[in-house]
Amino acid sequence: MVQQLKRIAEKLQQANSIAVLTGAGVSTASGIPDFRSSQGLWTENHAREYYMSNRYFYKDPEDFWDKYKSIFRLKLLKNYQPNHVHDFLKKLEDHAKDVAVITQNVDGLHQLSGSSRVIEYHGTLNQATCPACGTSYSLDYVMAYDIPHCQESGCGDVLKPDVVLFGDMITAHDQAEAVIDKAEVLLVMGTSLFVTPFNLLPEYAAYLGKLDTIMINGEPTDKDYLFDYVVHDDLSRTVKELNKLME
The missing domain is CATH 3.40.50.1220 (TPP-binding domain)
Incomplete structure (x- = not known):
């Protein structure tokens, strides 16, 4: 060695x-945490792959954001x-x-x-983007709301994370x-x-x-x-x- x-x-x-x-x-x-190792969090519940899919985001964006913030521990991100x-x-x-x-x-x-x-x-956890108009928002903005929406006039779409x-x-x-x-x-x-x-x-x-x-x-x-x-x-x-x- x-x-x-x-x-x-x-x-x-x-x-x-x-x-x-x-x-x-x-x-x-x-x-x-190492999500993908043999002891990683992804092995605990394979349904996470469904909930962290673009299909589920567009199906139920509100519940998607709740699960996304929990799985990726976004509240702790700036502590790392x-x-x-x-x-x-x-x-x-x-x-x-x-x-x-x-x-x-x-x-x-x-x-x-x-x-x-x-x-x-x-991609990155540190940003999210409006799928309708392309405006980007910081992690601080994302964490300020349970369900982050675009603030551009006439838009208001639910943001999609840049992951x-x-x-x-x-x-x-x-x-x-x-x-x-x-x-x-x-x-x-x-x-x-x-x-x-x-x-x-x-x-x-x-x-x-x-x-x-x-x-x-x-x-x-x-x-x-x-x-x-x-x-x-x-x-x-x-x-x-x-x-x-x-x-």
Whole structure:
């Protein structure tokens, strides 16, 4: 394990351009539950996938918002802060690295840590938009009302969160592939790679055949075979070790 971490540290130090894929495991050290792990909240009630769908939003927007705020714990969102995993990625960028983060996370912690290039593949909890007129509203506005409506004159539609709901189109995939096209290293952290089409991005990197590919996750994934380096260990502990090796 130590030798493998040394090789990973060397690859990260040598690379000028790094594409990073992150999942819920990156935010767990900030106190945000990992919804998709084997112990995650999504396993408790699969009906959440129905309630967090665009179909249910348009069917019953009032009840949708009640469930959405509960499932995503929106009242607590501003209490969460970036952790040392987020800071590690920012540190890579500070060392003159071209680092682009492609994240499944919707909590905004990569931006809060200072990362300058973040693609929010599944959207963000920090904003909602009127589906009728396109006006955007902040999280503060969303939390001020049980059911947030558009305030534009003559509109009044119920706002739709900027999180990608089940059934929504993914709009960031081509942008993510373009980042991988230019990268020398693909670093994947804290994701089970369960969700499609996000889990196609490592396959795209493997197809290109020109990147060093690194997977760091707390448990095995079905995509581990795609990577040159695979670490199954606590992400926080692994990042601390990498940080020491790269000092």
